[in-house]
Amino acid sequence: MNPDGNPVLEGAASFHPGQGFFNPGARPSRDLGVLLARRLAAERPPRILDLMAGCGVRSLRYALEGNVRCLWANDADPQRERDLQRNLASLQDHCLVRRTSWSAHRLLADCLLRNERFDLVDLDAFGSPHSLIPLALEAVALNGLLYLASTDGRGPTGHDRTAALRRFGASARTHPASWEQGLRLQIGLMARIAWSQGRGLEPVISFSDGRAFRTAVRLRRHPRSDEETFLGLVAVCHGCGDQQVQSMRHLRRWLPCTCASNGESALAVSGPLWIGPLQHQPTLDAMAAESASLPRSVCRASGALLERLRRDRGWPARSWPHALVARRIGTAPPTLQRLVERLRQEGFLAVANGVMPGQIRSDAPWPVILALAAEAVGGSVK
Ligand SMILES: C[S@@+](CC[C@H](N)C(=O)[O-])C[C@H]1O[C@@H](n2cnc3c(N)ncnc32)[C@H](O)[C@@H]1O
Ligand SMILES: [Zn+2]
Known part of the structure:
Protein backbone atom coordinates (compact mmCIF):
# COMPACT_ATOMS: atom_id res chain seq x y z
CA MET A 1 0.00 0.00 0.00
CA GLU A 228 -3.99 -25.74 39.93
CA THR A 229 -6.94 -28.11 39.44
CA PHE A 230 -7.44 -26.31 36.12
CA LEU A 231 -4.24 -27.82 34.72
CA GLY A 232 -5.10 -31.13 33.14
CA LEU A 233 -5.22 -33.55 30.25
CA VAL A 234 -7.88 -34.18 27.64
CA ALA A 235 -8.32 -37.46 25.81
CA VAL A 236 -10.23 -38.14 22.60
CA CYS A 237 -11.18 -41.63 21.53
CA HIS A 238 -10.43 -41.87 17.83
CA GLY A 239 -12.67 -44.92 17.73
CA CYS A 240 -16.02 -43.42 18.75
CA GLY A 241 -15.33 -39.73 19.43
CA ASP A 242 -15.81 -39.85 23.21
CA GLN A 243 -13.81 -37.36 25.28
CA GLN A 244 -12.43 -37.47 28.82
CA VAL A 245 -10.87 -34.73 30.94
CA GLN A 246 -8.66 -35.11 34.01
CA SER A 247 -7.05 -32.63 36.36
CA MET A 248 -3.33 -33.27 36.88
CA ARG A 249 -4.02 -32.80 40.57
CA HIS A 250 -6.22 -35.91 40.73
CA LEU A 251 -4.64 -37.97 38.00
CA ARG A 252 -5.84 -41.56 37.70
CA ARG A 253 -6.28 -44.20 35.02
CA TRP A 254 -8.39 -43.30 32.00
CA LEU A 255 -11.79 -44.98 32.01
CA PRO A 256 -12.15 -47.70 29.39
CA CYS A 257 -14.07 -46.21 26.47
CA THR A 258 -17.51 -47.68 25.81
CA CYS A 259 -16.43 -48.50 22.24
CA ALA A 260 -13.41 -50.51 23.38
CA SER A 261 -13.31 -54.08 22.23
CA ASN A 262 -10.98 -56.29 24.34
CA GLY A 263 -10.45 -53.43 26.79
CA GLU A 264 -8.33 -51.34 24.38
CA SER A 265 -9.44 -47.93 23.22
CA ALA A 266 -7.76 -45.45 20.91
CA LEU A 267 -7.33 -42.56 23.33
CA ALA A 268 -5.23 -39.63 22.07
CA VAL A 269 -4.12 -37.60 25.10
CA SER A 270 -3.18 -33.89 25.01
CA GLY A 271 -1.76 -31.73 27.76
CA PRO A 272 -0.90 -30.45 30.20
CA LEU A 273 -3.31 -27.69 29.25
CA TRP A 274 -5.88 -25.40 30.85
CA ASP A 312 -20.25 -19.84 26.69
CA ARG A 313 -17.76 -19.53 29.55
CA GLY A 314 -15.69 -22.29 27.95
CA TRP A 315 -16.22 -25.04 30.50
CA PRO A 316 -16.21 -28.03 30.64
CA ALA A 317 -13.41 -28.76 28.17
CA ARG A 318 -15.49 -31.24 26.13
CA SER A 319 -16.78 -30.18 22.72
CA TRP A 320 -18.05 -32.00 19.65
CA PRO A 321 -18.85 -30.83 16.11
CA HIS A 322 -22.54 -30.98 15.23
CA ALA A 323 -21.42 -32.75 12.03
CA LEU A 324 -19.88 -35.56 14.09
CA VAL A 325 -23.21 -36.08 15.90
CA ALA A 326 -24.82 -36.38 12.44
CA ARG A 327 -22.22 -38.92 11.31
CA ARG A 328 -22.63 -41.03 14.43
CA ILE A 329 -26.44 -41.17 14.33
CA GLY A 330 -26.48 -41.59 10.56
CA THR A 331 -29.06 -38.92 9.84
CA ALA A 332 -29.56 -35.17 10.12
CA PRO A 333 -29.48 -34.44 13.87
CA PRO A 334 -31.71 -31.91 15.63
CA THR A 335 -30.41 -28.35 15.38
CA LEU A 336 -27.58 -27.52 17.72
CA GLN A 337 -29.90 -25.31 19.76
CA ARG A 338 -32.50 -28.07 20.04
CA LEU A 339 -29.85 -30.55 21.19
CA VAL A 340 -28.64 -28.03 23.78
CA GLU A 341 -32.23 -27.72 25.06
CA ARG A 342 -32.74 -31.51 25.22
CA LEU A 343 -29.53 -32.00 27.20
CA ARG A 344 -30.50 -29.22 29.60
CA GLN A 345 -33.95 -30.78 30.07
CA GLU A 346 -32.12 -33.93 31.18
CA GLY A 347 -30.14 -31.91 33.73
CA PHE A 348 -26.82 -31.71 31.84
CA LEU A 349 -24.75 -28.67 31.19
CA ALA A 350 -24.91 -27.85 27.48
CA VAL A 351 -24.16 -24.79 25.35
CA ALA A 352 -23.19 -23.85 21.80
CA ASN A 353 -19.39 -23.52 21.81
CA GLY A 354 -18.47 -19.82 21.64
CA VAL A 355 -14.93 -20.42 20.38
CA MET A 356 -15.69 -23.07 17.74
CA PRO A 357 -18.84 -22.32 15.73
CA GLY A 358 -20.97 -25.40 15.00
CA GLN A 359 -19.87 -27.33 18.09
CA ILE A 360 -21.70 -28.34 21.25
CA ARG A 361 -20.12 -28.24 24.70
CA SER A 362 -21.54 -30.53 27.36
CA ASP A 363 -20.77 -32.52 30.48
CA ALA A 364 -23.12 -35.29 29.32
CA PRO A 365 -21.64 -38.70 28.46
CA TRP A 366 -21.08 -38.97 24.70
CA PRO A 367 -23.42 -41.97 24.35
CA VAL A 368 -26.17 -39.91 26.04
CA ILE A 369 -25.62 -36.97 23.67
CA LEU A 370 -25.90 -39.33 20.71
CA ALA A 371 -28.93 -41.15 22.11
CA LEU A 372 -30.81 -37.89 22.75
CA ALA A 373 -29.91 -36.59 19.30
CA ALA A 374 -31.06 -39.83 17.68
CA GLU A 375 -34.26 -39.95 19.73
CA ALA A 376 -35.12 -36.39 18.70
CA VAL A 377 -35.09 -37.33 15.01
CA GLY A 378 -36.16 -40.96 15.22
CA GLY A 379 -32.70 -42.33 14.25
CA SER A 380 -30.27 -44.66 15.98
CA VAL A 381 -26.63 -44.47 17.01
CA LYS A 382 -24.22 -46.15 14.56
C1 LIG B 1 1.39 -9.13 13.87
S1 LIG B 1 2.42 -7.75 13.57
C2 LIG B 1 1.75 -6.48 14.58
C3 LIG B 1 0.49 -5.89 14.06
C4 LIG B 1 -0.09 -4.77 14.85
N1 LIG B 1 -0.11 -5.02 16.28
C5 LIG B 1 -1.52 -4.49 14.35
O1 LIG B 1 -2.51 -4.67 15.07
O2 LIG B 1 -1.62 -4.08 13.17
C6 LIG B 1 3.86 -8.19 14.42
C7 LIG B 1 4.93 -7.09 14.51
O3 LIG B 1 5.93 -7.53 15.41
C8 LIG B 1 7.18 -7.01 15.02
N2 LIG B 1 8.18 -7.87 15.65
C9 LIG B 1 8.54 -9.12 15.26
N3 LIG B 1 9.44 -9.63 16.14
C10 LIG B 1 9.61 -8.70 17.11
C11 LIG B 1 10.38 -8.65 18.30
N4 LIG B 1 11.16 -9.67 18.66
N5 LIG B 1 10.30 -7.56 19.08
C12 LIG B 1 9.49 -6.52 18.74
N6 LIG B 1 8.74 -6.49 17.60
C13 LIG B 1 8.80 -7.57 16.80
C14 LIG B 1 7.13 -7.05 13.51
O4 LIG B 1 8.00 -6.07 12.96
C15 LIG B 1 5.65 -6.76 13.21
O5 LIG B 1 5.45 -5.39 12.90
ZN1 LIG C 1 -14.33 -44.93 22.10
Whole structure:
Protein backbone atom coordinates (compact mmCIF):
# COMPACT_ATOMS: atom_id res chain seq x y z
CA MET A 1 0.00 0.00 0.00
CA ASN A 2 1.20 3.49 -0.78
CA PRO A 3 2.25 4.99 2.56
CA ASP A 4 1.33 8.43 1.31
CA GLY A 5 -2.10 7.38 0.02
CA ASN A 6 -5.37 8.04 1.79
CA PRO A 7 -5.37 7.23 5.48
CA VAL A 8 -7.25 4.17 6.71
CA LEU A 9 -10.08 4.70 9.22
CA GLU A 10 -10.76 2.23 12.03
CA GLY A 11 -12.67 3.13 15.19
CA ALA A 12 -11.62 6.67 16.11
CA ALA A 13 -8.24 6.22 14.42
CA SER A 14 -7.07 7.57 11.11
CA PHE A 15 -3.65 6.22 10.11
CA HIS A 16 -1.27 5.21 7.33
CA PRO A 17 -0.52 1.47 7.36
CA GLY A 18 2.79 2.08 5.55
CA GLN A 19 4.74 -0.83 4.03
CA GLY A 20 4.61 -2.97 7.15
CA PHE A 21 2.15 -5.41 8.48
CA PHE A 22 -1.44 -4.28 8.87
CA ASN A 23 -4.26 -6.84 8.76
CA PRO A 24 -7.74 -5.28 8.45
CA GLY A 25 -9.21 -8.74 9.20
CA ALA A 26 -7.73 -8.63 12.71
CA ARG A 27 -10.03 -5.72 13.61
CA PRO A 28 -12.07 -7.74 16.18
CA SER A 29 -8.92 -8.28 18.24
CA ARG A 30 -8.30 -4.52 18.25
CA ASP A 31 -11.95 -3.68 19.06
CA LEU A 32 -11.93 -6.12 21.98
CA GLY A 33 -8.58 -4.70 23.11
CA VAL A 34 -10.14 -1.24 23.28
CA LEU A 35 -13.00 -2.63 25.38
CA LEU A 36 -10.50 -4.35 27.70
CA ALA A 37 -8.62 -1.06 28.13
CA ARG A 38 -11.89 0.69 28.96
CA ARG A 39 -12.69 -1.92 31.61
CA LEU A 40 -9.30 -1.22 33.20
CA ALA A 41 -9.98 2.52 32.93
CA ALA A 42 -13.12 2.07 35.05
CA GLU A 43 -10.65 1.63 37.97
CA ARG A 44 -8.02 4.10 36.78
CA PRO A 45 -6.63 5.15 33.38
CA PRO A 46 -4.31 2.32 32.36
CA ARG A 47 -0.63 2.30 31.40
CA ILE A 48 -0.32 0.36 28.14
CA LEU A 49 2.61 -1.36 26.47
CA ASP A 50 2.13 -2.20 22.77
CA LEU A 51 5.14 -4.50 22.30
CA MET A 52 4.74 -5.33 18.60
CA ALA A 53 2.97 -2.25 17.36
CA GLY A 54 3.45 -2.56 13.57
CA CYS A 55 2.18 0.73 12.11
CA GLY A 56 0.74 1.72 15.52
CA VAL A 57 -2.97 1.17 14.90
CA ARG A 58 -3.51 -0.51 18.28
CA SER A 59 -1.62 2.20 20.16
CA LEU A 60 -3.63 4.84 18.38
CA ARG A 61 -6.91 3.16 19.18
CA TYR A 62 -6.00 2.48 22.82
CA ALA A 63 -5.11 6.15 23.25
CA LEU A 64 -8.11 7.61 21.41
CA GLU A 65 -10.77 5.14 22.58
CA GLY A 66 -9.39 3.54 25.75
CA ASN A 67 -8.93 6.45 28.15
CA VAL A 68 -5.24 5.70 28.63
CA ARG A 69 -2.78 7.32 31.06
CA CYS A 70 0.41 6.50 29.17
CA LEU A 71 1.39 4.43 26.21
CA TRP A 72 4.60 2.81 24.99
CA ALA A 73 4.56 1.75 21.32
CA ASN A 74 7.38 -0.50 20.18
CA ASP A 75 8.28 -2.48 17.09
CA ALA A 76 11.65 -4.13 16.49
CA ASP A 77 11.56 -3.31 12.79
CA PRO A 78 13.29 0.08 12.33
CA GLN A 79 11.27 0.52 9.12
CA ARG A 80 8.18 1.00 11.31
CA GLU A 81 9.70 3.99 13.08
CA ARG A 82 8.47 6.47 10.47
CA ASP A 83 4.95 4.97 10.55
CA LEU A 84 4.81 5.11 14.34
CA GLN A 85 6.10 8.67 14.42
CA ARG A 86 3.62 9.81 11.83
CA ASN A 87 0.58 7.88 13.08
CA LEU A 88 1.06 8.68 16.77
CA ALA A 89 2.00 12.35 16.30
CA SER A 90 -1.49 13.54 17.19
CA LEU A 91 -1.56 11.77 20.58
CA GLN A 92 0.37 14.28 22.64
CA ASP A 93 -2.91 15.81 23.86
CA HIS A 94 -4.32 12.43 24.92
CA CYS A 95 -1.62 10.76 26.97
CA LEU A 96 2.11 10.35 27.51
CA VAL A 97 3.57 8.52 24.52
CA ARG A 98 6.90 6.76 24.12
CA ARG A 99 8.16 5.13 20.89
CA THR A 100 11.02 2.65 20.48
CA SER A 101 12.40 0.21 17.90
CA TRP A 102 13.73 -2.39 20.32
CA SER A 103 13.41 -6.15 20.36
CA ALA A 104 10.63 -7.15 22.72
CA HIS A 105 13.11 -9.17 24.85
CA ARG A 106 15.32 -6.16 25.32
CA LEU A 107 12.41 -3.88 26.14
CA LEU A 108 10.95 -6.29 28.70
CA ALA A 109 14.36 -6.90 30.29
CA ASP A 110 14.76 -3.13 30.58
CA CYS A 111 11.35 -2.87 32.29
CA LEU A 112 12.32 -5.65 34.72
CA LEU A 113 15.55 -3.87 35.66
CA ARG A 114 13.71 -0.60 36.23
CA ASN A 115 10.72 -2.26 37.92
CA GLU A 116 8.32 -0.73 35.39
CA ARG A 117 4.92 -2.38 34.98
CA PHE A 118 1.82 -1.85 32.85
CA ASP A 119 -1.90 -2.42 33.33
CA LEU A 120 -2.17 -3.86 29.82
CA VAL A 121 0.64 -5.54 27.88
CA ASP A 122 -0.39 -6.19 24.28
CA LEU A 123 1.79 -8.82 22.59
CA ASP A 124 0.51 -9.19 19.03
CA ALA A 125 3.10 -11.53 17.56
CA PHE A 126 3.73 -13.30 14.28
CA GLY A 127 4.44 -16.97 14.95
CA SER A 128 5.20 -18.08 18.45
CA PRO A 129 5.57 -15.49 21.26
CA HIS A 130 6.03 -18.16 23.93
CA SER A 131 9.64 -17.41 24.82
CA LEU A 132 8.51 -13.89 25.76
CA ILE A 133 5.81 -14.96 28.22
CA PRO A 134 7.98 -15.04 31.41
CA LEU A 135 9.27 -11.49 30.87
CA ALA A 136 5.89 -10.26 29.58
CA LEU A 137 4.15 -11.49 32.75
CA GLU A 138 6.83 -9.76 34.86
CA ALA A 139 5.86 -6.51 33.10
CA VAL A 140 2.15 -6.81 34.01
CA ALA A 141 0.96 -4.94 37.11
CA LEU A 142 -1.07 -6.89 39.66
CA ASN A 143 -4.66 -7.24 38.40
CA GLY A 144 -3.45 -6.09 35.00
CA LEU A 145 -3.80 -7.95 31.70
CA LEU A 146 -1.51 -9.72 29.26
CA TYR A 147 -3.24 -9.74 25.86
CA LEU A 148 -1.35 -12.31 23.84
CA ALA A 149 -1.65 -13.43 20.22
CA SER A 150 0.12 -16.34 18.57
CA THR A 151 -0.15 -17.46 14.97
CA ASP A 152 1.68 -20.68 15.71
CA GLY A 153 -1.11 -23.16 14.93
CA ARG A 154 0.47 -26.41 13.73
CA GLY A 155 1.93 -27.48 17.06
CA PRO A 156 -1.03 -26.78 19.37
CA THR A 157 -3.61 -28.23 16.97
CA GLY A 158 -1.81 -31.58 16.90
CA HIS A 159 -0.14 -31.31 13.47
CA ASP A 160 3.45 -30.97 14.70
CA ARG A 161 4.00 -32.89 17.91
CA THR A 162 7.66 -31.92 18.19
CA ALA A 163 6.82 -28.21 17.95
CA ALA A 164 4.17 -28.60 20.67
CA LEU A 165 6.67 -30.34 22.96
CA ARG A 166 9.30 -27.68 22.38
CA ARG A 167 7.01 -24.65 22.74
CA PHE A 168 4.48 -25.81 25.34
CA GLY A 169 6.25 -28.76 27.01
CA ALA A 170 3.04 -30.62 26.21
CA SER A 171 1.56 -33.36 24.10
CA ALA A 172 -0.82 -32.08 21.40
CA ARG A 173 -2.90 -34.60 19.47
CA THR A 174 -5.60 -33.85 16.92
CA HIS A 175 -8.87 -32.87 18.60
CA PRO A 176 -12.21 -31.86 17.03
CA ALA A 177 -12.12 -28.57 18.98
CA SER A 178 -8.64 -27.80 17.63
CA TRP A 179 -8.73 -23.99 18.01
CA GLU A 180 -9.93 -24.39 21.57
CA GLN A 181 -7.11 -26.85 22.25
CA GLY A 182 -4.63 -24.27 20.92
CA LEU A 183 -6.03 -21.69 23.35
CA ARG A 184 -5.99 -24.15 26.25
CA LEU A 185 -2.34 -25.06 25.64
CA GLN A 186 -1.46 -21.37 25.49
CA ILE A 187 -3.29 -20.54 28.73
CA GLY A 188 -1.86 -23.65 30.40
CA LEU A 189 1.65 -22.46 29.58
CA MET A 190 0.92 -18.94 30.87
CA ALA A 191 -0.58 -20.36 34.08
CA ARG A 192 2.45 -22.56 34.77
CA ILE A 193 4.79 -19.61 34.25
CA ALA A 194 2.66 -17.29 36.43
CA TRP A 195 2.52 -19.92 39.20
CA SER A 196 6.29 -20.40 39.03
CA GLN A 197 6.57 -16.63 39.61
CA GLY A 198 4.29 -16.96 42.64
CA ARG A 199 1.35 -15.32 40.85
CA GLY A 200 -2.19 -16.40 40.01
CA LEU A 201 -3.78 -16.22 36.58
CA GLU A 202 -7.33 -15.94 35.31
CA PRO A 203 -8.39 -16.07 31.66
CA VAL A 204 -10.57 -13.07 30.76
CA ILE A 205 -11.24 -13.63 27.06
CA SER A 206 -10.08 -16.29 24.60
CA PHE A 207 -10.87 -16.60 20.89
CA SER A 208 -9.43 -17.83 17.62
CA ASP A 209 -10.17 -17.93 13.91
CA GLY A 210 -7.89 -20.92 13.44
CA ARG A 211 -4.98 -18.69 12.36
CA ALA A 212 -4.42 -16.51 15.44
CA PHE A 213 -4.89 -17.69 19.02
CA ARG A 214 -5.75 -14.75 21.23
CA THR A 215 -6.08 -14.68 25.02
CA ALA A 216 -6.23 -11.95 27.62
CA VAL A 217 -5.32 -13.16 31.11
CA ARG A 218 -5.47 -11.28 34.40
CA LEU A 219 -2.46 -11.51 36.70
CA ARG A 220 -3.31 -12.03 40.38
CA ARG A 221 -1.06 -11.51 43.41
CA HIS A 222 -1.50 -15.21 44.41
CA PRO A 223 -3.11 -18.25 42.82
CA ARG A 224 -6.59 -19.03 44.17
CA SER A 225 -6.65 -22.13 46.38
CA ASP A 226 -8.05 -24.43 43.68
CA GLU A 227 -6.37 -22.83 40.66
CA GLU A 228 -3.99 -25.74 39.93
CA THR A 229 -6.94 -28.11 39.44
CA PHE A 230 -7.44 -26.31 36.12
CA LEU A 231 -4.24 -27.82 34.72
CA GLY A 232 -5.10 -31.13 33.14
CA LEU A 233 -5.22 -33.55 30.25
CA VAL A 234 -7.88 -34.18 27.64
CA ALA A 235 -8.32 -37.46 25.81
CA VAL A 236 -10.23 -38.14 22.60
CA CYS A 237 -11.18 -41.63 21.53
CA HIS A 238 -10.43 -41.87 17.83
CA GLY A 239 -12.67 -44.92 17.73
CA CYS A 240 -16.02 -43.42 18.75
CA GLY A 241 -15.33 -39.73 19.43
CA ASP A 242 -15.81 -39.85 23.21
CA GLN A 243 -13.81 -37.36 25.28
CA GLN A 244 -12.43 -37.47 28.82
CA VAL A 245 -10.87 -34.73 30.94
CA GLN A 246 -8.66 -35.11 34.01
CA SER A 247 -7.05 -32.63 36.36
CA MET A 248 -3.33 -33.27 36.88
CA ARG A 249 -4.02 -32.80 40.57
CA HIS A 250 -6.22 -35.91 40.73
CA LEU A 251 -4.64 -37.97 38.00
CA ARG A 252 -5.84 -41.56 37.70
CA ARG A 253 -6.28 -44.20 35.02
CA TRP A 254 -8.39 -43.30 32.00
CA LEU A 255 -11.79 -44.98 32.01
CA PRO A 256 -12.15 -47.70 29.39
CA CYS A 257 -14.07 -46.21 26.47
CA THR A 258 -17.51 -47.68 25.81
CA CYS A 259 -16.43 -48.50 22.24
CA ALA A 260 -13.41 -50.51 23.38
CA SER A 261 -13.31 -54.08 22.23
CA ASN A 262 -10.98 -56.29 24.34
CA GLY A 263 -10.45 -53.43 26.79
CA GLU A 264 -8.33 -51.34 24.38
CA SER A 265 -9.44 -47.93 23.22
CA ALA A 266 -7.76 -45.45 20.91
CA LEU A 267 -7.33 -42.56 23.33
CA ALA A 268 -5.23 -39.63 22.07
CA VAL A 269 -4.12 -37.60 25.10
CA SER A 270 -3.18 -33.89 25.01
CA GLY A 271 -1.76 -31.73 27.76
CA PRO A 272 -0.90 -30.45 30.20
CA LEU A 273 -3.31 -27.69 29.25
CA TRP A 274 -5.88 -25.40 30.85
CA ILE A 275 -9.15 -27.26 31.52
CA GLY A 276 -10.87 -24.38 33.35
CA PRO A 277 -13.13 -21.64 31.95
CA LEU A 278 -11.85 -19.68 28.94
CA GLN A 279 -13.91 -16.54 29.51
CA HIS A 280 -14.56 -14.33 32.55
CA GLN A 281 -18.24 -13.72 32.01
CA PRO A 282 -18.70 -10.67 34.29
CA THR A 283 -15.98 -8.85 32.35
CA LEU A 284 -17.47 -9.90 29.00
CA ASP A 285 -20.93 -8.80 30.15
CA ALA A 286 -19.55 -5.38 31.08
CA MET A 287 -17.68 -5.14 27.74
CA ALA A 288 -20.86 -6.03 25.85
CA ALA A 289 -22.91 -3.45 27.77
CA GLU A 290 -20.33 -0.79 26.99
CA SER A 291 -20.01 -1.78 23.34
CA ALA A 292 -23.66 -0.89 22.76
CA SER A 293 -22.77 2.77 23.31
CA LEU A 294 -19.62 2.58 21.15
CA PRO A 295 -20.76 1.67 17.61
CA ARG A 296 -17.69 3.33 16.11
CA SER A 297 -15.27 1.32 18.25
CA VAL A 298 -16.95 -2.06 17.96
CA CYS A 299 -17.77 -3.26 14.46
CA ARG A 300 -20.57 -5.72 13.80
CA ALA A 301 -18.25 -8.77 13.57
CA SER A 302 -16.63 -7.89 16.91
CA GLY A 303 -20.04 -7.44 18.55
CA ALA A 304 -21.17 -10.84 17.26
CA LEU A 305 -17.95 -12.49 18.45
CA LEU A 306 -18.32 -10.96 21.92
CA GLU A 307 -21.92 -12.14 22.09
CA ARG A 308 -20.90 -15.73 21.24
CA LEU A 309 -18.11 -15.77 23.80
CA ARG A 310 -20.33 -14.25 26.48
CA ARG A 311 -22.86 -17.08 26.19
CA ASP A 312 -20.25 -19.84 26.69
CA ARG A 313 -17.76 -19.53 29.55
CA GLY A 314 -15.69 -22.29 27.95
CA TRP A 315 -16.22 -25.04 30.50
CA PRO A 316 -16.21 -28.03 30.64
CA ALA A 317 -13.41 -28.76 28.17
CA ARG A 318 -15.49 -31.24 26.13
CA SER A 319 -16.78 -30.18 22.72
CA TRP A 320 -18.05 -32.00 19.65
CA PRO A 321 -18.85 -30.83 16.11
CA HIS A 322 -22.54 -30.98 15.23
CA ALA A 323 -21.42 -32.75 12.03
CA LEU A 324 -19.88 -35.56 14.09
CA VAL A 325 -23.21 -36.08 15.90
CA ALA A 326 -24.82 -36.38 12.44
CA ARG A 327 -22.22 -38.92 11.31
CA ARG A 328 -22.63 -41.03 14.43
CA ILE A 329 -26.44 -41.17 14.33
CA GLY A 330 -26.48 -41.59 10.56
CA THR A 331 -29.06 -38.92 9.84
CA ALA A 332 -29.56 -35.17 10.12
CA PRO A 333 -29.48 -34.44 13.87
CA PRO A 334 -31.71 -31.91 15.63
CA THR A 335 -30.41 -28.35 15.38
CA LEU A 336 -27.58 -27.52 17.72
CA GLN A 337 -29.90 -25.31 19.76
CA ARG A 338 -32.50 -28.07 20.04
CA LEU A 339 -29.85 -30.55 21.19
CA VAL A 340 -28.64 -28.03 23.78
CA GLU A 341 -32.23 -27.72 25.06
CA ARG A 342 -32.74 -31.51 25.22
CA LEU A 343 -29.53 -32.00 27.20
CA ARG A 344 -30.50 -29.22 29.60
CA GLN A 345 -33.95 -30.78 30.07
CA GLU A 346 -32.12 -33.93 31.18
CA GLY A 347 -30.14 -31.91 33.73
CA PHE A 348 -26.82 -31.71 31.84
CA LEU A 349 -24.75 -28.67 31.19
CA ALA A 350 -24.91 -27.85 27.48
CA VAL A 351 -24.16 -24.79 25.35
CA ALA A 352 -23.19 -23.85 21.80
CA ASN A 353 -19.39 -23.52 21.81
CA GLY A 354 -18.47 -19.82 21.64
CA VAL A 355 -14.93 -20.42 20.38
CA MET A 356 -15.69 -23.07 17.74
CA PRO A 357 -18.84 -22.32 15.73
CA GLY A 358 -20.97 -25.40 15.00
CA GLN A 359 -19.87 -27.33 18.09
CA ILE A 360 -21.70 -28.34 21.25
CA ARG A 361 -20.12 -28.24 24.70
CA SER A 362 -21.54 -30.53 27.36
CA ASP A 363 -20.77 -32.52 30.48
CA ALA A 364 -23.12 -35.29 29.32
CA PRO A 365 -21.64 -38.70 28.46
CA TRP A 366 -21.08 -38.97 24.70
CA PRO A 367 -23.42 -41.97 24.35
CA VAL A 368 -26.17 -39.91 26.04
CA ILE A 369 -25.62 -36.97 23.67
CA LEU A 370 -25.90 -39.33 20.71
CA ALA A 371 -28.93 -41.15 22.11
CA LEU A 372 -30.81 -37.89 22.75
CA ALA A 373 -29.91 -36.59 19.30
CA ALA A 374 -31.06 -39.83 17.68
CA GLU A 375 -34.26 -39.95 19.73
CA ALA A 376 -35.12 -36.39 18.70
CA VAL A 377 -35.09 -37.33 15.01
CA GLY A 378 -36.16 -40.96 15.22
CA GLY A 379 -32.70 -42.33 14.25
CA SER A 380 -30.27 -44.66 15.98
CA VAL A 381 -26.63 -44.47 17.01
CA LYS A 382 -24.22 -46.15 14.56
C1 LIG B 1 1.39 -9.13 13.87
S1 LIG B 1 2.42 -7.75 13.57
C2 LIG B 1 1.75 -6.48 14.58
C3 LIG B 1 0.49 -5.89 14.06
C4 LIG B 1 -0.09 -4.77 14.85
N1 LIG B 1 -0.11 -5.02 16.28
C5 LIG B 1 -1.52 -4.49 14.35
O1 LIG B 1 -2.51 -4.67 15.07
O2 LIG B 1 -1.62 -4.08 13.17
C6 LIG B 1 3.86 -8.19 14.42
C7 LIG B 1 4.93 -7.09 14.51
O3 LIG B 1 5.93 -7.53 15.41
C8 LIG B 1 7.18 -7.01 15.02
N2 LIG B 1 8.18 -7.87 15.65
C9 LIG B 1 8.54 -9.12 15.26
N3 LIG B 1 9.44 -9.63 16.14
C10 LIG B 1 9.61 -8.70 17.11
C11 LIG B 1 10.38 -8.65 18.30
N4 LIG B 1 11.16 -9.67 18.66
N5 LIG B 1 10.30 -7.56 19.08
C12 LIG B 1 9.49 -6.52 18.74
N6 LIG B 1 8.74 -6.49 17.60
C13 LIG B 1 8.80 -7.57 16.80
C14 LIG B 1 7.13 -7.05 13.51
O4 LIG B 1 8.00 -6.07 12.96
C15 LIG B 1 5.65 -6.76 13.21
O5 LIG B 1 5.45 -5.39 12.90
ZN1 LIG C 1 -14.33 -44.93 22.10
